[in-house]
Amino acid sequence: MIECLLKIDHFIPDDYKKTIYDIDFKQLVDEGIKTLLIDLDNTMIPYDEDMPDDKIKGLMDTLKALGFEIVVVSNNKGPRVKRFSDALKLPFVNSARKPFKKGLKKAASLSGEYHPSEVCLIGDQFMTDVWGGKRLGFKVIVVDAIKRRIEKWYTRLNRRMEKRILARLKRIRRTIYEKLKLDEKR
Numbered sequence: 479m480i481e482c483l484l485k486i487d488h489f490i491p492d493d494y495k496k497t498i499y500d501i502d503f504k505q506l507v508d509e510g511i512k513t514l515l516i517d518l519d520n521t522m523i524p525y526d527e528d529m530p531d532d533k534i535k536g537l538m539d540t541l542k543a544l545g546f547e548i549v550v551v552s553n554n555k556g557p558r559v560k561r562f563s564d565a566l567k568l569p570f571v572n573s574a575r576k577p578f579k580k581g582l583k584k585a586a587s588l589s590g591e592y593h594p595s596e597v598c599l600i601g602d603q604f605m606t607d608v609w610g611g612k613r614l615g616f617k618v619i620v621v622d623a624i625k626r627r628i629e630k631w632y633t634r635l636n637r638r639m640e641k642r643i644l645a646r647l648k649r650i651r652r653t654i655y656e657k658l659k660l661d662e663k664r
């Protein structure tokens with residue numbers, strides 16, 4: 479089983495919330511987080527929408543007012559990521575190839591010099607967002623996918639792996655698994 483070869487600590491998020499709106503961003507400010515790298519698909523909008531709604535616009539305004547640098551970081555292709563990010567006037571990295579480090583590093587450096595401990599990545603997938611972010615020393619908050627039903631084949635493959643990783647976490651890191659309430663992860 480390939481998941482047994484992977485370092486389990488790289489799959490432990492710092493926090494788990496149902497949605498991006500449940501995150502306590504003021505607390506992140508207090509913790510010294512300056513840059514937010516935010517996944518696009520199923521974290522901010524589902525796959526079957528392509529523009530930010532008023533709720534996400536409102537949240538981004540709040541986050542900017544709190545002083546965060548925000549970068550959209552997506553494995554999806556250019557046109558979709560650009561259209562969405564432009565509407566929010568946010569910088570972005572498309573085709574980021576998470577969990578590989580290169581795209582995430584590029585995203586973090588878009589706002590200049592950074593220290594990994596000042597970066598928080600928010601996303602819905604363990605195999606791309608959590609794994610990539612933790613390997614770079616970022617804080618990682620994982621959220622539920624907005625809509626699972628219409629995920630693409632490669633995401634469904636990642637979800638199969640995610641399920642196994644979560645089962646392994648439950649087995650060998652039970653305390654943290656229960657503390658984060660990862661049984662509820664969807």
Ligand SMILES: [Mg+2]
Nearest residue numbers: 517519520602
């Ligand atoms: Mg996603």
